Amino acid sequence: MDVLLYAKAALLGLVEGATEFIPVSSTGHLILVGDWLHFTGMTAETFEIFIQLGAILAVVWYYRSTLMNVVRHWIDDPAERHFLWNLFIAFLPAAIVGFLLHDWIKAHLFNPLTVAAALVVGGVVILAIERWRPRSRIETVAEMPYRTALQIGLAQILALFPGVSRSGATIMGGMTVGVGRVAATEFSFFLAIPVMFAATLYDLYKSRHFLHAGDVGVFGVGFVVAFFSALVVVKALIRFVAHHDFKGFAWYRIGFGLLVLAYYWWAGRLGAGI
Numbered sequence: 540m541d542v543l544l545y546a547k548a549a550l551l552g553l554v555e556g557a558t559e560f561i562p563v564s565s566t567g568h569l570i571l572v573g574d575w576l577h578f579t580g581m582t583a584e585t586f587e588i589f590i591q592l593g594a595i596l597a598v599v600w601y602y603r604s605t606l607m608n609v610v611r612h613w614i615d616d617p618a619e620r621h622f623l624w625n626l627f628i629a630f631l632p633a634a635i636v637g638f639l640l641h642d643w644i645k646a647h648l649f650n651p652l653t654v655a656a657a658l659v660v661g662g663v664v665i666l667a668i669e670r671w672r673p674r675s676r677i678e679t680v681a682e683m684p685y686r687t688a689l690q691i692g693l694a695q696i697l698a699l700f701p702g703v704s705r706s707g708a709t710i711m712g713g714m715t716v717g718v719g720r721v722a723a724t725e726f727s728f729f730l731a732i733p734v735m736f737a738a739t740l741y742d743l744y745k746s747r748h749f750l751h752a753g754d755v756g757v758f759g760v761g762f763v764v765a766f767f768s769a770l771v772v773v774k775a776l777i778r779f780v781a782h783h784d785f786k787g788f789a790w791y792r793i794g795f796g797l798l799v800l801a802y803y804w805w806a807g808r809l810g811a812g813i
Contacts (some may be wrong), residue, residue, distance in 0.1 A: 544757055545756070545757060545760050546576050547576050547811025548550070548586070548757045548758070548761040548764075549749030549760050549761065549764050550572070550758040551572060551573060551576075551578065551586070551587065551590065551761055552569050552590050552593065552760065552761035552762065552765040553566075553764050553768050554569055554572050554774060555569060555590045555591060555593070555594055555761070555764075555765040555768075555769070556594050556597070556765040556766065556767065556769035556770075556771075557607075557768050557769075557810070558766065559591065559595075559706070559731075559765075559769055559772070560594070560598070560706050560727075560728065560731070560772055560773055560776055560778060561706060561768065561772065561788060562661075562665060562704045562707030562710060562711065562785055562788050562789075562790055562792075563658070563700070563704055563707070563788055563791060563795075564654070564657065564658060564661070564703060564704035564707065564792075565585065565591070565594070565704070565705075566701045566702070566705075567657060567658060567701050567702035567703075567704070569587040569803070570649055570650065570651060570654050570701060570702075570703045571651050571654055571655075571799060572589070573587060574650075581746060582746075582750065582754060584645065585742060585743065585746040585750065586648060586754075586757065586761060588657065588738065588739055588742040588743070588746075589739060589742075589743060589761070589762065590758070590761040590762050590764075590765040591735050591738070591739055591765070592735065592762065593761070593762035593763065593764070593765035593766040593769065594735075594765045594766065594768075594769035595731055595735040595736065595739075595769075596766055596768050597765075597767070597769035597770040597772055597773055598728050598729075598731060598732060598769070599732060600770065601728075601770060601773050602728065602729070603775065609622060609623065609755050612667055618681060618708075621681075622680065622681065622729075624685065625680075625683055625685065625687075625688035625730060626688075626730060626732075626733060626769050627728075627733075628685055628688045628692060629688040629689065629691050629692035629695065629709075629726075629730050630687050630692065630730065630733045630734055630737075631691050631692060631757065632689075632692040632695065632705050633692065633695040633696050633698065633699060633734060634639065634734070634737060636696050636699060636739060637699050638741070640669060640699065641741070641742075641745070642745075644699055644701075644787030648700060648701050649707045650806075651799060651803060652800075652803065653700070653701060653702060654701050654702035654796075654799070655702070655704050655791065655796045655797075655799035655800045655803070656702070656716055656796065656800075657661050657700055657701065657702025657796075658702050658792045658793070658795055658798035658799070659733055659792065659793050659797060659800075660787075661702065661703055661704060661707060661792055662788075662789040662790065662791070662793035662796065663789070663793065664711065665707065665711060665785050665786070665788065665789035665792070666786060666789045666790075668711050668714060668715055669784050669785060669786055669789070672714045672715055673715070673716075673717050674717070675714075675717055675719040675720070676717040677717055677718045677722055678719040678721070678722055679719075679722050680725050680726050680729065681768075682722070682754070683718065683722070687713070687716055687717070687718060688726075690712060690713075690716045691709050691712045691713050691716070691718075691723075691726065691730070692726075692811065694708050694711070694712025694713075694715075694729075695708050695709050695711070695712065695730070695734070696708075702783070702796075703801035704737075705727075705731065705734070706727050706731070706774050707788075708724060708759075709727040709730055710722070710723045710724055710727045710785070711723075713726060713727070720780050720781075720784070721777070721779040721780055721781055722786075722802070724777065724780045725777070726778065728770055728773065781787030
């Protein structure tokens with residue numbers, strides 16, 4: 540057993556779980572950390588997608604009562620059907636664009652330079668939204684109309700660019716159209732379930748030729764660590780957003796993105812496209 544490889548898998552699982560649901564880009568951090576650990580290539584890219592499933596199962600577990608209630612009553616309860624339609628509407632835009640551009644995105648955008656640039660730009664955008672966002676008019680997920688769900692879904696398309704952050708795009712997108720901070724965060728959690736399940740299964744299918752039986756242990760370690768670390772973060776983030784804004788995350792993105800650019804410039808890898 541390659542202990543170092545398993546240690547890398549555990550560290551990447553921790554990075555995934557810690558960053559998936561906060562607006563700092565888990566994919567971006569995985570690309571950067573994977574590059575620093577020399578954990579790269581097609582199998583590594585598939586691993587980074589696969590462990591996201593562990594993180595999303597943490598959301599399923601955390602909201603299991605709500606989700607079970609939806610499963611039991613969506614046929615006879617208009618409110619539950621409305622919730623499901625909102626998820627479907629918000630899911631479609633990124634699903635369609637992602638399906639069409641999946642191979643191009645992985646070939647051209649999965650590198651530290653694009654991630655670092657997206658981190659900085661995204662941080663500036665978050666600061667701007669926190670300063671000029673409209674007054675909240677939707678304070679719960681149940682209140683959200685179909686049009687608002689579509690607007691959040693369109694914002695999620697931006698997250699196809701590595702470093703943007705899926706949670707950041709959906710939460711900030713919701714806040715710009717009048718969704719309260721807590722409601723936007725919870726809807727982002729729920730929306731992650733179909734989006735990440737679809738992305739993971741599609742990516743595994745596309746990458747099936749690069750996977751081997753020997754990868755099971757490494758993938759399993761990353762998956763389990765991502766699940767438990769994400770569960771901690773989900774619980775903490777809901778409490779956090781009830782009393783705080785996202786400016787701290789924005790400054791982190793800017794500082795970390797600039798640090799990454801400086802590191803690769805010092806290493807002489809910017810000009811080579813990293």
